[in-house]
Amino acid sequence: MTNLLKLKSNEDFDYDPNTLLDCLLNKLHLKNDAALSRALKIGPPVISKIRNRHLPVGASMLIRMQEVSDMNIKELRALMGDKRPKFNEK
Structure with missing residues (x-):
């Protein structure tokens, strides 16, 4: 089976x-x-499935x-390397 998160670009x-x-x-x-x-x-x-992609x-x-963290969605997306633009960004 191929990896669920195949990268395209x-x-x-x-x-x-x-x-x-x-x-x-x-x-x-948190400890773990x-x-x-x-x-x-x-x-x-x-969590394990997310870590292992x-x-x-x-x-x-x-x-x-x-x-839970009081961080905004933009910060969370940036932390995981999601650099896709928002719909209203140009």
Whole structure:
């Protein structure tokens, strides 16, 4: 089976969900991914799948991360290397 998150262009190569997860661990003063999964109210396998790039960080996950961390969505997207423009940006 091919990787779920196949990258299509060179600008996507900066995508790294681990940076985002590590920053959340640090900001929330958590020791490990199990503690992060409890804070986000998701199962530990979800964090593992995100770290291993088998599951993308979706919109609902970003919203939950924003609620728990008080960081805005733009900051969270930047941390994971998402450089796609917004709809209203030119």
